[in-house]
Each structure stands twice: as C-alpha cells, then as structure tokens.
Amino acid sequence: MFVSSPSSVTESNDESSGEDGADASDARTSELADTSSGEGESESYRVASYDPASRLLSVVNENGVPAQLSVAKGDNVQILGPALQEGRNLYLRHCMHCHGVSGDGAGPTAQYFKVKPRDYRQGVVKFTSTKANVPRPSRDDLFRIVKLGVPGTYMPSFMLLPDEEVHAIVEYVRWLAMRGEMERKLNAWLSLDYSKEAVADMEEPAEEIESAFAEAWADEASDNITQFSEELQMDWQEADKEENVVVPPTERVPPSPESIERGRKLFQGNKAKCASCHGLTGKGNGPSTESFNDLPGQPGVKSDKAGLFDIWGNIVKPRNLTAGVFRGGRRPIDIYRRIHSGIKGTPMQAFGSTLNKEGEIWDVVNYVLSIPFENKQGGH
Ligand code: HEC
Ligand code: HEC
Incomplete structure (x- = not known):
C-alpha cells in the first residue's frame, strides 16, 4: 500500500457510473486523494487511524462516523497515513x-x-x-x-x-x-x-x-x-x-567456566574462525584486518585496500570485544542473534549453520560476554 496524502480522503465511485465499467475493471481505482476529483459522486473520508502493525486503515466520514470503504482486490488506494x-x-x-x-x-x-x-x-x-x-x-x-x-x-x-x-x-x-x-x-x-x-x-x-x-x-x-x-x-x-x-531452540546454557571454555575453543578454533577477524583474545586485530579480502556481495572481487569493508563502502573493524561495548545490544539474546545471523551488510557472516550443535552458540555467547572480565583479571 502506498501512502501519499495527509488526512482527508475522497473515494470516487466511478465504476458504478459509466457503462464501460466492466472492461475498465482492472483500472478501477478508489483513489484516496486530498481533493475531490470533481467527476461524478464522491464521498470524503478522513483517516482516523492507521495501525502499522496490522496495516489496518480506519476511516471516518464527514460526520465523524466510522465508515467502510468498498475497496476491492486490485484497487489502487493511495493514503498518506x-x-x-x-x-x-x-x-x-x-x-x-x-x-x-x-x-x-x-x-x-x-x-x-x-x-x-x-x-x-x-x-x-x-x-x-x-x-x-x-x-x-x-x-x-x-x-x-x-x-x-x-x-x-x-x-x-x-x-x-x-x-x-x-x-x-x-x-x-x-x-x-x-x-x-x-x-x-x-x-x-x-x-x-x-x-x-x-x-x-x-x-x-x-x-x-x-x-x-x-x-x-x-x-x-x-x-x-x-x-x-x-x-x-x-x-x-x-x-x-x-x-x-531468530529464537534459540534451547534456553541459555548457564555461563559456567566449562561453557565459557567450550566457547573460547570455538571462538579460537577452525570451525567458526572468529579469531581470524577478532584476534585470539578478541581485541579486533585478527589477520583478516591486514589482508586483502573480497568486497562484500562480490565474491572473487578483491578490494584494493587491506581490511574489511561493509556494503556501504566503509572500512569496518571487527569489534574489540575486550571493551564490552555491543552496538546491537548487550543482552545474551542480542549476542546470540549477532552470531546466528551475522551482522548484515558487513563481512561478519551468519554462523547459525556452522555452530549447529545444541548449545554451541550459547557457549560462544558466554565466552564473548566473559572476555572483558577475563582481560581485567589479566587472564589469557
Ligand atoms: C570476517 C570477519 C569476521 C568474523 C569471521 C567474525 N566477525 Fe564478529 N565482527 C566482525 C566485524 C567487521 C564486526 C563489526 C561490524 C560492525 O558493527 O560494523 C563484528 C562484530 C562482532 C560483535 C559485536 C556485535 C555488537 O553488537 O557490537 C560480536 C559480539 C562478534 N562480532 C562476535 C563474533 C563471533 C563470536 C564470531 C565467530 C563465531 C565472529 N564475530 C566472527 C567481523 C567478523
Ligand atoms: C548524531 C548523528 C545521528 C543522529 C542524530 C541519528 N543517527 Fe542514526 N545512526 C548514526 C550513526 C553514526 C549510525 C551508524 C552506527 C553503526 O554503523 O554502527 C546510525 C545508524 C542508524 C540505523 C541503523 C542501525 C543498524 O543496525 O544498522 C538506523 C535505523 C538509524 N540510525 C536511525 C536513526 C533515526 C530514525 C534517527 C532519528 C530519530 C537517527 N538515526 C538519528 C548517527 C545518527
């Protein structure tokens, strides 16, 4: 549905007037415009409300009484809610x-x-x-x-x-x-x-x-x-x-030392290769940040500058995870979704099908959330 004019709408019922109504059926329009078309009978309605979630448009007639628009499939209705x-x-x-x-x-x-x-x-x-x-x-x-x-x-x-x-x-x-x-x-x-x-x-x-x-x-x-x-x-x-x-199939695995350790292994290991971008300790300095990579969405086309690029043409640094600042939200479910679906428009791809064993993503979430503390305590 396209939306174009503020609050007063007009319905022209011209399909009932001309005899060419039948073969003009696909061009039949209930045009909701802010001025009356002047041709034939037309009624004015005001948009009472538009609910974006359900896409339901409620209108009222000139007397403020809720009205129904006889709009059929294929009609072209323009409203600017x-x-x-x-x-x-x-x-x-x-x-x-x-x-x-x-x-x-x-x-x-x-x-x-x-x-x-x-x-x-x-x-x-x-x-x-x-x-x-x-x-x-x-x-x-x-x-x-x-x-x-x-x-x-x-x-x-x-x-x-x-x-x-x-x-x-x-x-x-x-x-x-x-x-x-x-x-x-x-x-x-x-x-x-x-x-x-x-x-x-x-x-x-x-x-x-x-x-x-x-x-x-x-x-x-x-x-x-x-x-x-x-x-x-x-x-x-x-x-x-x-x-x-994205709704995780299982509840969050409790962030026990064992889960965090499993997550660390996945992060640093070859299956997910998080470390290739984020670095072994998550500082955001992995080897991909210094190599020549394919441009996003253009497999096989290498950029002429080292580093990672997003689809808007900007260089993107893998997040420094030791800082504990998460742009997409810091709830465990936010981090889960980042890993499951990747970060759209950036080289961080989706891991939902790679980390597909029960609890694996949660283990990595638990590790990621532990990194800032690990560093404070002078750990690995
Ligand atoms: C190809 C490089 C690459 C790989 C591999 C990669 N990431 Fe990322 N990651 C990035 C980039 C780039 C960003 C920053 C994107 C942005 O915000 O523009 C990022 C951001 C993040 C963030 C921050 C999200 C936020 O809300 O700020 C987390 C957490 C993260 N990555 C975790 C992971 C984990 C875990 C893995 C492995 C399962 C992984 N990444 C693999 C490149 C990568
Ligand atoms: C002071 C500058 C500034 C203002 C004001 C601002 N934005 Fe942004 N916005 C940004 C920047 C910078 C980013 C990019 C963040 C990134 O890439 O991580 C952004 C990103 C976004 C995104 C995309 C987030 C994503 O997940 O990729 C949306 C949507 C957005 N802004 C909407 C808005 C809307 C709506 C308003 C007004 C209500 C607004 N912004 C006001 C600077 C601003």
Whole structure:
C-alpha cells in the first residue's frame, strides 16, 4: 500500500457510473486523494487511524462516523497515513542532520563521524533480530535501534521520545528505505540495457537506439515498476513475520567456566574462525584486518585496500570485544542473534549453520560476554 496524502480522503465511485465499467475493471481505482476529483459522486473520508502493525486503515466520514470503504482486490488506494506525515516531521527534526533528507546517510553532520550514519537506501541495517536469509529489518528492530541508539557510535538513544512518535519515525525510515531501493532498482534496470558503454558498442544509429529505448520504456516501465514494488513489499513483509525472528531452540546454557571454555575453543578454533577477524583474545586485530579480502556481495572481487569493508563502502573493524561495548545490544539474546545471523551488510557472516550443535552458540555467547572480565583479571 502506498501512502501519499495527509488526512482527508475522497473515494470516487466511478465504476458504478459509466457503462464501460466492466472492461475498465482492472483500472478501477478508489483513489484516496486530498481533493475531490470533481467527476461524478464522491464521498470524503478522513483517516482516523492507521495501525502499522496490522496495516489496518480506519476511516471516518464527514460526520465523524466510522465508515467502510468498498475497496476491492486490485484497487489502487493511495493514503498518506498521518503516521507518515508525523514521522516525516519528527525525522526532519531528530534524524535528518545525520541521516540526510533522503536517508542517504550524508546529512550535514555526517562528515565529522568515522562511523557513518546508515544510508537506508539499500534496505539493510546491521543489527536485526531476523534470520540471515531475511534481508530487511523488522519494525521491531527499527523501533529498538531508535529507542536504544547504537552504543559506541554517534547514533543517539531516543529513549525519551514517546513510543507513538518512535513508531511514526520507523514508518518514515521504512518509507525512505523503500523509496531509495526503488530508485536503485529502476536505475539498475535502465542502466542494464542503455548504459553509455552499451550504447557506444552498438552498431545501430543513435536515433534507432533512442526509439528502441522509448519503446522499451513504454512497454516495460509500468510492469517493471509494479514488479519492483511487489518485490519490495514482499521483502519488508517477510521481516515482520514472527517465524523469521531468530529464537534459540534451547534456553541459555548457564555461563559456567566449562561453557565459557567450550566457547573460547570455538571462538579460537577452525570451525567458526572468529579469531581470524577478532584476534585470539578478541581485541579486533585478527589477520583478516591486514589482508586483502573480497568486497562484500562480490565474491572473487578483491578490494584494493587491506581490511574489511561493509556494503556501504566503509572500512569496518571487527569489534574489540575486550571493551564490552555491543552496538546491537548487550543482552545474551542480542549476542546470540549477532552470531546466528551475522551482522548484515558487513563481512561478519551468519554462523547459525556452522555452530549447529545444541548449545554451541550459547557457549560462544558466554565466552564473548566473559572476555572483558577475563582481560581485567589479566587472564589469557
Ligand atoms: C548524531 C548523528 C545521528 C543522529 C542524530 C541519528 N543517527 Fe542514526 N545512526 C548514526 C550513526 C553514526 C549510525 C551508524 C552506527 C553503526 O554503523 O554502527 C546510525 C545508524 C542508524 C540505523 C541503523 C542501525 C543498524 O543496525 O544498522 C538506523 C535505523 C538509524 N540510525 C536511525 C536513526 C533515526 C530514525 C534517527 C532519528 C530519530 C537517527 N538515526 C538519528 C548517527 C545518527
Ligand atoms: C570476517 C570477519 C569476521 C568474523 C569471521 C567474525 N566477525 Fe564478529 N565482527 C566482525 C566485524 C567487521 C564486526 C563489526 C561490524 C560492525 O558493527 O560494523 C563484528 C562484530 C562482532 C560483535 C559485536 C556485535 C555488537 O553488537 O557490537 C560480536 C559480539 C562478534 N562480532 C562476535 C563474533 C563471533 C563470536 C564470531 C565467530 C563465531 C565472529 N564475530 C566472527 C567481523 C567478523
């Protein structure tokens, strides 16, 4: 569902008026716009509330009486829920100076930070509760990130904002992410066939290429736009499904010295190779930080600089685990999820299928949480 205008909506019932109603059925729209279309009978509704969780839109008619919209499958309904409007205002006030007006992560303050504000336009954030094969964050993830901030970076905690305001901001961040991704998909499609290089290699005269382009655009654009938006919607819906949240199959293994020792062996051993990035003692100085690695998402393409890179093109250091600062949260379940699904957009991959024996991930969680204390006591 696309959302576009603030609070007054109009339904035009033109399907009941013309005789061409039947064959126009796929184009039949219940357009919710902020002005009356002027054609035929139209009724005005106000959006009473929009519940992002259930995606239910409640409306009231001019007299404030709850009303039902006769919207059928395939209808094109455009609403700009008040939540988005409010979200936008709040975003501009609290987030824009770091994350940018368009969500590109390049707001005016961003240049001063070593750890850059997230560019939302790939639809990826690092610290999610969702499974490794679910590329998007859930609404709950975004809510938690905004409420708690990202410790150890300039991303502040917005704990003091009321929950409703944070929910509204979350809707707006999702919208920015979807918009950005849509643009990227369109760009990729357009540049696929009609990049300058491709055109330069073609034998046909420029006018022919131009008309082929115009034809392709006319034929395919609307199909592609529909397809892209369906893909986007599906990806984001997946992230909100309960079954896609990582829930450990067993309760936390108690952090006994034995469990911590098993975790240490896994951390330093060859199965998970945590130490190759984090170093044997977890200081974040493993050998991968000095070698030339594949660029994320581009297997076989080595970067021309040593170190590890994220999908936004920034160098990322493996966390120094002796400091005990965890950006994605310090509860055992947070660390469990980091290990199970990896840290999205970064070279730290998912270990859910490698550490698949009962309790293994918990052992590693227990070890990771013990590292700061181990070091204080001058241990290994
Ligand atoms: C002072 C600058 C600053 C402000 C203000 C700020 N952020 Fe951030 N934000 C950051 C930085 C820096 C990161 C990157 C943290 C990292 O990569 O570990 C970030 C990351 C994020 C992430 C991604 C976290 C992840 O798991 O990848 C989200 C979502 C986010 N911010 C949303 C917001 C929202 C919404 C607001 C406003 C309510 C906001 N931020 C305000 C600096 C800021
Ligand atoms: C290929 C390198 C690599 C491997 C292998 C790796 N990590 Fe990481 N790890 C990273 C990077 C990079 C980060 C920082 C990501 C960021 O925040 O941008 C990180 C961050 C972390 C964090 C911090 C999470 C937080 O919330 O701040 C923990 C905990 C962690 N790794 C544990 C592990 C464990 C346990 C293993 C082995 C099972 C492991 N890592 C394997 C690269 C790696």
